[in-house]
Amino acid sequence: MNPQFETLNEFFAMGGHALYVWLxxxxxxxxxxxxxxxxxxxxxxxxxxxxxxxxxxxxxxATENE
Amino acid sequence: MSLKELWHxxxxxxxxxxxxxxxxxxxxxxxxxxxxxxxxxxxxxAPQDYQQGNSFRIMYVHVPAAMVAQSVxxxxxxxxxxxxxxxxxxxxxxxxxxxxxGVMLTTLALFTGGVWGRPTWGTWWEWDGRxxxxxxxxxxxxxxxxxxxxxxxVELRGRASALLAMVGTINIPVIKYSxxxxxxxxxxASFTISEKPTMPPxxxxxxxxxxxxxxxxxxxxxxxxxxxxxxxxxxxxQWVRNLFVVDKVSGT
Amino acid sequence: MVGLEELVxxxxxxxxxxxxxxTVNGGDCVEVLGPNGAGKTTLLRTIAGLHKQYxxxxxxxxxxxxxxxxxxxxxxxxxxxxxWFGSLQGAKFNDQVMQDMLLKVGMAKLALTPCQRLxxxxxxxxxxxxxxxxxxxxxxxxxxxxxxxxxxQDLLNEVLAEHCGKGGVVMAATHVPLRVGKLRTLNVxxxxxxx
Amino acid sequence: xxxxxxxxxxxxxxxxxxxxxxxxAFMFLAVMLxxxxxxxxxxxRAQFGGAILWIxxxxxxxxxxxxxxxxxxxxxxxxxxxxxxxxxxxxxLSRMLVxxxxxxxxxxxxxxxxxxxxxxxxxxIPITMLALLLGTPALSLLGAVGAAITVGFSRGGxxxxxxVLPMFLPVLIFGASAISQAVAGEGSSAPLYWLAFISMLAxxxxxxxxxxxxxxxxxxx
Numbered sequence: 130m131n132p133q134f135e136t137l138n139e140f141f142a143m144g145g146h147a148l149y150v151w152l153x154x155x156x157x158x159x160x161x162x163x164x165x166x167x168x169x170x171x172x173x174x175x176x177x178x179x180x181x182x183x184x185x186x187x188x189x190x191a192t193e194n195e
Numbered sequence: 196m197s198l199k200e201l202w203h204x205x206x207x208x209x210x211x212x213x214x215x216x217x218x219x220x221x222x223x224x225x226x227x228x229x230x231x232x233x234x235x236x237x238x239x240x241a242p243q244d245y246q247q248g249n250s251f252r253i254m255y256v257h258v259p260a261a262m263v264a265q266s267v268x269x270x271x272x273x274x275x276x277x278x279x280x281x282x283x284x285x286x287x288x289x290x291x292x293x294x295x296x297g298v299m300l301t302t303l304a305l306f307t308g309g310v311w312g313r314p315t316w317g318t319w320w321e322w323d324g325r326x327x328x329x330x331x332x333x334x335x336x337x338x339x340x341x342x343x344x345x346x347x348x349v350e351l352r353g354r355a356s357a358l359l360a361m362v363g364t365i366n367i368p369v370i371k372y373s374x375x376x377x378x379x380x381x382x383x384a385s386f387t388i389s390e391k392p393t394m395p396p397x398x399x400x401x402x403x404x405x406x407x408x409x410x411x412x413x414x415x416x417x418x419x420x421x422x423x424x425x426x427x428x429x430x431x432x433q434w435v436r437n438l439f440v441v442d443k444v445s446g447t
Numbered sequence: 448m449v450g451l452e453e454l455v456x457x458x459x460x461x462x463x464x465x466x467x468x469x470t471v472n473g474g475d476c477v478e479v480l481g482p483n484g485a486g487k488t489t490l491l492r493t494i495a496g497l498h499k500q501y502x503x504x505x506x507x508x509x510x511x512x513x514x515x516x517x518x519x520x521x522x523x524x525x526x527x528x529x530x531w532f533g534s535l536q537g538a539k540f541n542d543q544v545m546q547d548m549l550l551k552v553g554m555a556k557l558a559l560t561p562c563q564r565l566x567x568x569x570x571x572x573x574x575x576x577x578x579x580x581x582x583x584x585x586x587x588x589x590x591x592x593x594x595x596x597x598x599x600q601d602l603l604n605e606v607l608a609e610h611c612g613k614g615g616v617v618m619a620a621t622h623v624p625l626r627v628g629k630l631r632t633l634n635v636x637x638x639x640x641x642x
Numbered sequence: 643x644x645x646x647x648x649x650x651x652x653x654x655x656x657x658x659x660x661x662x663x664x665x666x667a668f669m670f671l672a673v674m675l676x677x678x679x680x681x682x683x684x685x686x687r688a689q690f691g692g693a694i695l696w697i698x699x700x701x702x703x704x705x706x707x708x709x710x711x712x713x714x715x716x717x718x719x720x721x722x723x724x725x726x727x728x729x730x731x732x733x734x735l736s737r738m739l740v741x742x743x744x745x746x747x748x749x750x751x752x753x754x755x756x757x758x759x760x761x762x763x764x765x766x767i768p769i770t771m772l773a774l775l776l777g778t779p780a781l782s783l784l785g786a787v788g789a790a791i792t793v794g795f796s797r798g799g800x801x802x803x804x805x806v807l808p809m810f811l812p813v814l815i816f817g818a819s820a821i822s823q824a825v826a827g828e829g830s831s832a833p834l835y836w837l838a839f840i841s842m843l844a845x846x847x848x849x850x851x852x853x854x855x856x857x858x859x860x861x862x863x
Contacts, residue, residue: 140239535728
């Protein structure tokens with residue numbers, strides 16, 4: 130199995146189809162990565178909120194017990 | 196663990212949350228590995244198509260997206276069935292998680308299809324059979340999405356969307372077949388962009404890798420969405436609170 | 448005839464009231480009491496099988512349900528509505544019997560007028576004839592006194608008393624006290640608002 | 643049990659003439675708009691007439707579906723059906739059947755007129771009628787599922803279209819090609835068989851799914 134391109138320039142040119150190939154791959158990778166990072170930040174935000182409310186609940190419980 | 200036990204445990208979002216953690220990581224890594232291999236293989240090593248040249252390489256991102264998008268819908272139909280028959284809460288969580296991901300993937304498939312169509316057909320948009328099937332799929336996703344937006348009550352929202360997903364899933368084969376049939380009638384005499392049966396292994400192997408990669412990505416993505424949704428819904432329960440109290444104690 | 452065991456109705460996954468347990472026997476007339484929004488309507492709809500979100504167990508068979516919406520087709524006459532109601536349950540009412548019932552609720556004169564020309568109170572009376580015709584033992588009524596005039600309310604009391612006297616069961620959510628011989632009360636206590 | 647319920651629905655249909663008349667008026671109006679808006683030549687009429695006819699049929703059906711359960715939902719008849727009927731399914735099925743009579747069957751009978759207005763040749767009329775007869779039940783049966791799910795919303799119209807139109811696509815494809823094949827003088831048995839198959843499939847899932855949808859919608863009250 131050999132690379133289909135001799136030089137890096139040839140690779141980027143994609144035999145004249147550069148715009149389409151790179152647009153398709155770029156959009157796919159962009160969407161997949163973007164989605165991944167969006168989910169991660171959503172998860173972090175949620176964890177922060179849940180931690181906060183758990184602490185509030187725990188403190189409320191502690192004051193009730195006193 | 197017997198199947199029956201597993202079934203009962205699936206009824207508990209808590210159990211799913213705890214058990215899914217390693218799976219999410221595993222699917223994430225598998226997806227990353229497969230997608231990196233697949234992209235490089237498809238872009239650099241796969242041979243050119245004798246007719247389409249290098250624009251053929253778009254297939255490696257377009258076909259997996261379209262395929263997995265359809266699987267996600269069918270998966271949603273199955274989840275709908277489970278929700279409808281066994282009233283399993285987790286199934287509603289799964290539907291809620293599949294929807295945004297499905298819409299995203301279908302849109303992506305349509306976009307890359309258009310980008311592929313430009314050099315092959317000379318137009319960004321062609322009413323090809325596959326295009327129409329994918330577009331209908333997008334409308335089916337959007338319909339359920341809109342329905343879920345319109346219903347406030349969590350339980351009713353789940354049941355209504357489950358019913359619709361089931362009916363839609365039954366309809367998908369009919370829609371696909373009818374569109375293919377229509378396509379053979381109206382297809383202008385140009386070649387179709389499809390995996391030809393004579394495609395050599397060095398062409399379809401990277402496709403296989405990409406398909407598997409997107410499947411793993413889908414599993415990772417949908418499971419993480421489900422985990423977020425579960426925490427959201429169960430945020431008032433003790434087990435969710437305990438998750439964080441323990442964290443705090445060990446942290447100090 | 449109606450059994451509730453730790454029944455809690457829910458909406459949007461939230462319980463509406465404290466668990467209810469009750470066994471209703473033939474001849475009982477049960478007044479379902481509770482403040483606005485306590486879930487009386489939802490309770491009756493649950494027992495009628497229209498609302499599916501609940502915990503606990505209930506058991507009820509051979510019933511009719513009367514909700515806020517009267518349940519008459521306004522394009523059809525009272526007589527046609529009664530006949531339709533019968534065919535829903537697979538029964539065929541005799542014309543004579545239907546007329547007798549409409550006479551009893553004071554609607555015989557309007558038996559052939561489309562329901563859209565009847566007032567709300569008159570439609571309620573037609574609904575009463577509907578209950579009387581059905582062979583159901585259990586009547587689940589939601590605010591049965593709504594839009595009835597004095598005479599109508601008296602008539603309703605009479606009809607309910609008669610039904611209970613024959614060993615039937617009435618469960619009615621109401622703010623107007625029922626005037627029926629043997630009255631039992633089911634208090635629906637709203638569960639604490641969970642913030 | 644079926645006969646009296648069916649008779650009742652028919653009677654309601656006869657008294658509620660607007661529900662039948664208005665969609666039909668809309669249908670002819672739409673035909674006029676198409677005919678005037680697109681200067682069809684004889685050739686293109688034969689080519690596109692079938693597709694235009696089916697699109698209009700689809701839209702007309704969708705419009706009439708919105709009112710399929712609306713009145714019964716609002717006046718409480720529907721909750722009586724679901725709560726007290728011995729077999730709610732039968733009542734729902736008869737309601738759906740009558741809706742089809744008021745739209746699909748009527749359209750089938752009016753098909754010669756539609757063909758005339760759209761400029762389809764006379765030889766296509768029998769196939770057009772047959773295609774409508776076989777295809778419209780699927781529209782009513784599948785559409786009823788969407789109507790049942792959206793009846794609880796005060797403005798369900800657009801959502802209903804979004805839910806049911808994608809499912810109508812196969813009917814459009816086979817219906818339109820049955821007509822265009824008939825116009826071209828070819829046999830059109832294949833699409834007709836397909837229309838019959840889709841209607842049978844819709845008959846097996848439609849009524850059950852519709853009853854389930856109504857049960858869900860009634861809980862929104």
